[in-house]
Amino acid sequence: DAGITQSPRHKVTETGTPVTLRCHQTENHRYMYWYRQDPGHGLRLIHYSYGVKDTDKGEVSDGYSVSRSKTEDFLLTLESATSSQTSVYFCAISEVRGSYNEQFFGPGTRLTVL
């Protein structure tokens, strides 16, 4: 158990409203990631962080922003939610295992945008 929690676990919102998803870790891992999972697409990286206030874009970053003001928290914000952002969102951390970093995933947040 890599000590990753996500909140909320489920959310239904309306188009045009802002939404913030929270990822919390308890073990001071440097790298944190946000992915979205959609049928037929697997998981796709939205944004990632390599330290406090250090973030970068992933493959599908349009419409999303992130913030990391503390090591333990990585926030994903949808400034104005759209129906295309209906998805399951997974947070992950990576733990150094010698030459590679093993990623551990949180339980996911199911977001529905009506």
Next chain:
Amino acid sequence: AQSVTQLGSHVSVSEGALVLLRCNYSSSVPPYLFWYVQYPNQGLQLLLKYTTGATLVKGINGFEAEFKKSETSFHLTKPSAHMSDAAEYFCAVSDARGAQKLVFGQGTRLTINP
């Protein structure tokens, strides 16, 4: 850029039969390769990984995979399927640098018939 293709979005086998899930990757640098499993309504769990060294890697629950550089493949196998193997399986690739961001295939749903 890296990419992963999983051949077959759905695979169905009988209990006790061989499981073969196919994964081909594209990478301009030596890859790290992973197989993850996702049970219904859960996050992803690492099954096995290839980083360096032995090309035949063994993972949890009796699964194994072989890295074949000449074929750019990393197929997942299990000699005898069990009902508890029913899940979705994802192949992923990363490089060895920095955040080691994962690029996932689209996933293969494995069904086990009694």
